[in-house]
Amino acid sequence: MSDEQGLQARAARGWRLWLVFALLCLIAAGVAGKMLSLNVQEQDFLKRQGDARVLRTAIIPAHRGMISDRNGLPLSVSAPVSTVWMNPKEFDLQSGAITKLASLIGSDKNALLKRVARFRDKQFVYLKRQMTPxxxxxxxxxxxxxxxxxxxxxxxxxxxxxATHLVGFTGLDGVGQEGIELAFEEWLQGIPGKKLVMRDLLGRTVKHIRELEPMVQGKDLQLSIDLRLQYLAYRELKAAVQAHQADSAAMVVLDVHTGEVLAMVNQPSYNPNDRSNLGKGMESLRNRAVTDTFEPGSTMKPLTIAAALMSGKYTLDSKVDTSPGYIRVKGKTIRDHRNYGVLSLGRIITKSSNVGATKLALSLHGDAVRNVFHNVGLGQVPGTGFPGEQAGVLPYFAENRLVERATMSYGYGLSVTPLQLAQSYLPFATGGLVRHVSLLKLDRPESGTRVMPKKVADAILRMMETVTQSGGTGRRAAIEGYRVAGKTGTVHKVGVNGYADDQYMSIFAGVAPVDNPAIVAVVMVDNPKGQEYYGGEVAAPLFSRVVGGALRMLNVAPDNWQPAKPHVVMK
Known part of the structure; x- marks a missing residue:
């Protein structure tokens, strides 16, 4: 190689070195410029992006208010649980723990992988709700x-x-679905809060940054029922339904002094903690005590007698001739069980005379009986706020509708709920006052509205006491140590072609103790299929067991206590 060629080669190498050096300088300048830009111009943007990858807004679940009985015993409480969910886009299909995860959520690996594949384009899918912590x-x-x-x-x-028919239940999202849980949803439901948290790449919370919105706890609710009485009434009602092979039954127990519901039970029932066996019909969901209506039958006769006394046409000494044991009204025959002859007003109740009630009603002004029924709450929604509560039916009949006026006097042609029937008997226990019924514990009782004179109410109460004594239709409602007043009812059920001959509603409504009334209770048993079907045979004994136990639980003093006779030893 010549000297000239060597110089050219060295020049070329030098030029290339300077080019590489220049490029390195440009790269270094670019990196420095970018670093300067990131630290000065784009710092806020980068900080936001970084926070977005580690900071998350988390929900602070609100604690739903507790429901308790009048003594503070819990009826509905919220227990902490956990929800497992996934983001299918982030789910690791190669994880060796998938089989274990599937087992924990009650599934299998293949089903879980199919689920991930099906929702691969989603970002949120529940895996398991309400797991234990x-x-x-x-x-x-x-x-x-x-x-x-x-x-x-x-x-x-x-x-x-x-207590499920009264309390109800919530859904998976904690929203009331039935009963009190639904009726007082806004009161019980809390307001969830929000907080800022830091999470790692696996989504685990590693630090709580700050609270964004405070959580508001739901408010507690205290019901009027006494859980001790509720258990007693439920046990006895269930046993009676089984013993008499009945379709269903309901019972209501009221506090005379306040109108509070001390017990409200129904059959059939269900366990709200496990609703997997409810079935398609959902028949057991209904709170029959406030939603199911029926014709009250002879339990209306005390109110008919009250209307007669309030009219001024009759007195306590008045008599009614029921001979020959039946009466014809516009072609319809109304019968008694037998010919009772001449009866006093009290004996019309004692013997449950349809003829006697009919003659009284037809002798009064056309609206007289209906007005009394209306004034004690029949045909009106009780106003407890319970979802689906019914007003029943209290029709208006013109003066010339004699058959309808007659049948109404002994409880046919109208319909009531067990709660309405119990409310209608309050005036007999309060000296003529009707009170609003309440499912919530009251701080102080309302004064009540007068619907009949005290003299009339007290007289009817004494008349109804004879029903539970010798010769009355409700002797099996008697309670040892207490004076009991009440009225039986046995009505034919309405079938496809009118009244069914072999299907009945057995009813008993009563007050105890007579001397100082504390409790009003109503029992309704739907279609008992045994040999016994009268109200005095099916409903009255149930009233006796429940009300007798309730009076003792509430420490109500006996008003008919018979001291034991001393045992004399003969020598």
Missing amino acids: AQAEQVEELHIPGVYVDREYKRFYPAAEV
Whole structure:
């Protein structure tokens, strides 16, 4: 190689070195410029992007208010549980813990993988709701990307089926679905809060930054029922339904002094903590005590007698001739069980005379009986706020509708709920006052509205006492140590072609103790299929057992206590 060629080669190498050096300088300048830009111009943007990848807004679940009985015993409480969910886009299909995860959520690996594939374009899918915290902790320990655990609350009902028709239940999202849970949803439901948290790449919360919105706890609610009486009434009602092979039954127990519902039970029932066996018909969901209506039958006769006394046409000494045991009204024959002859007003109740009630009603002004029925609350919604409560039916009949006026006097042609019937008997226990019924515990009782003179109410109460004594239709409602007043009712059920000959409603409504009334109770048993079906045979004994136990639980002093006779030892 010549000297000239060597110089050219060295020049070329030098030029290339300077080119590389220049390029390196340009790259260094570019990096420095970008670093300067990131630290000065784009710092806020980068900080936001970084926070978006580690900071999350989390929900603070609100604690739903507790429902308790009048003594503070819990009927509905919220227990902490966990929800497991996944982001299918982040889910690691190659994780070795998938089989364990599937087992924890009650599934299998193939089903879980199919689920991930089906929702691959989604970002949120529930895997398991309302898991125990211990199970959820096992899920977290698997460290599977895309699987997350949130905290929430599950409603638990300590009294289970005993109070379920009254209390109701919530859905998976904690929203009231039935009963008090639904009626007082806004009161019980809390307001969830929000907080800022820092999470790692696996979605685990590693730090709580700050609270964004405060959580508001739901408010507690205290019901009027006494759980001790509720258990007693439920046990006896269930036993009676089984013994008489009845379709259903309901019972209501009221506090005379306040109008509060001390017990409200129904059959059939269900366990709100496990609703998997409810079935398609959902028949057991209904609170029959406030939603189911029926013709009250002879339980209306005391109110008919009250209307007669209030009219001024009759006195306590008045007599009614029921001979020959039946009466014809516009071609319809109304009968008694037998010919009772001449009866006093009290004996019309004692013997449950349809003829006597009919003659009284037809001798009064056309609206006289209906007005009394209306004034004691029949044909009106009780106003407890319970979802689906019924007003029943209290029709208006013109003066010339003699048959309808007659049948109404002994409880046909109108319909009531068990709660309405119990409310209508309050005036007999309060000296003529009707009170609003309440499912919530009251701080102080209302004064009540007068619907009949005290003299009339007291007289009817004494007349009804004869029903539970010798010769009355409700002798099996008697309670040892207490004077009991009440009225039986046995009505034919309405079938497809009118009244069914072999299906009945057995009813008893009563007050105890007579000397100082504390309780009004109503029992309704639907279609008993045994040999016994009269109200005095089916409903009256149930009244005796429940009300007798309630009076003792409430420490109500006996008003008919017979001291034991001393045992004389003969020598």
